Amino acid sequence: MQEIKVTKNEAGQRLDKLLAKYLNEAPKSFFYKMMRKKNIVLNGKKATGNEKLEEGDIVKLFLADETIRKFSSVKIQRTKTNLSVIYEDQDVVLINKPVGMLSQKAKESDVSLVEHLISYLFDAGELSEETLKSFRPSICNRLDRNTSGIVVAGKSLPGLQKMGELFKERTLHKYYRCLVQGVIREDQYLKGWLKKDEKTNKVQILDRPSDPSDQPIETEYHPLWTKEGVTLLEVRLITGKTHQIRAHLASEGHPLIGDYKYGDRKLNDFYQKKYGLKSQLLHAYRLEFPVMEGVCSQLSEKVFIADVPPLFAKICKELRSER
Structure with missing residues (x-):
């Protein structure tokens, strides 16, 4: 059995969305079946998957550790690049991207600013393989590979959502x-x-x-x-x-x-x-x-x-x- 305590990085989303991240190798039919059989419960009660999670909720997976390992994989590309950080708090980080660095992957083998960001947060002790199962920090705006300057990244789900909202509404x-x-x-x-x-x-x-x-x-x-x-x-x-x-x-x-x-x-x-x-x-x-x-x-x-x-x-x- 494993237990997931919902933090601010998981709160606000549906239970089935969280399970799709945590059990990212499993077909959706699997965790819906497990919820019907009460092998996955929310706050000790049967769940359907459409429940909106709140901070402090407890999701219990009454599954064998081997099954969880089979359906849960975390891919991490560690890098050694020193990021030029302009500003950082608990929710966001602003980075001065250099010329030549991709903002996001164009293909699987690429190493982009996102991978450098995750390595940076790992080295700072703010991320672990366990936390990456349910939330992955990412960038909120993109620059061309050969354009330098400010890129905003979300370190938390609220930060990522808020920055995304500002860019979408053009208030930044x-x-x-x-x-x-x-x-x-x-x-x-x-x-x-x-x-x-x-x-x-x-x-x-x-x-x-x-x-x-x-x-x-x-x-x-x-x-x-x-x-x-x-x-x-x-x-x-x-x-x-x-x-x-x-x-x-x-x-x-x-x-x-x-x-x-x-x-x-x-x-x-x-x-x-x-x-x-x-x-x-x-x-x-x-x-x-x-x-x-x-x-x-x-x-x-x-x-x-x-x-x-x-x-x-x-x-x-x-x-x-x-x-």
């Missing part, structure tokens, strides 16, 4: 820094429609939708300085779609420096030869939280900034010092 204000081709002297607000080509993993910006799958996008930017035919922008990402900043700015004649997918190859080759730049200069720089109450209220109206990568900072410094 996300600001990026990017170096673009061309001279820009005025603020701009852009609207359009984004069409994605799954085969080429590229997007196209349209003035109006041509297909029901096309997505509306909104982007704002403010020039910080301009020099040598390039401009450093602060971009507010109002909607957050695939390659939105890169494609939207390129469609306006201002592709990002280092962006070979949407940019100017000749100019990018120049920066690669001079600085060794191999990817776009795009950085998720600042995150502004709204007024918050209840879960994660400790973040209410807080502002967080992630330092730009050293190469980005070096290029900007040298450009501004040129006469």
Whole structure:
């Protein structure tokens, strides 16, 4: 027999959802059958699986240890990467993701920020194989592999849910820094429609939708300085779609420096030869939280900034010092 005491990381979900995580190798028919036979009970009573769990509830599994081991597996990819943590509390952690790191796996063999996060929490003693059976910390927003900057992760289920809600409702204000081709002297607000080509993993910006799958996008930017035919922008990402900043700015004649997918190859080759730049200069720089109450209220109206990568900072410094 094994006993699961419901914590804040399991509370708020249905019992059958918890069992599907805990007995993740078992067919759903198995644990429904076990509940009917009272081999799995909630607070000592027969359960159907649709009960909403509360913190402190007790789930008992009157099953052989061998059966539980057979139907329960925890896969952990331990890593040695030192994460750049900007902020951390009991519910969330903000990480400055470096260029070159995946936000999430694209295929099974990948190692992403999620795996680095889980290893980080293991090393800190905040996770164990047992807790991972019912809850797995994860990220709440994604950045392209070669885009650096702030990624928000949920360490607890309430934290993960609250951050997901803020991103979905767009009450979190996300600001990026990017170096673009061309001279820009005025603020701009852009609207359009984004069409994605799954085969080429590229997007196209349209003035109006041509297909029901096309997505509306909104982007704002403010020039910080301009020099040598390039401009450093602060971009507010109002909607957050695939390659939105890169494609939207390129469609306006201002592709990002280092962006070979949407940019100017000749100019990018120049920066690669001079600085060794191999990817776009795009950085998720600042995150502004709204007024918050209840879960994660400790973040209410807080502002967080992630330092730009050293190469980005070096290029900007040298450009501004040129006469």
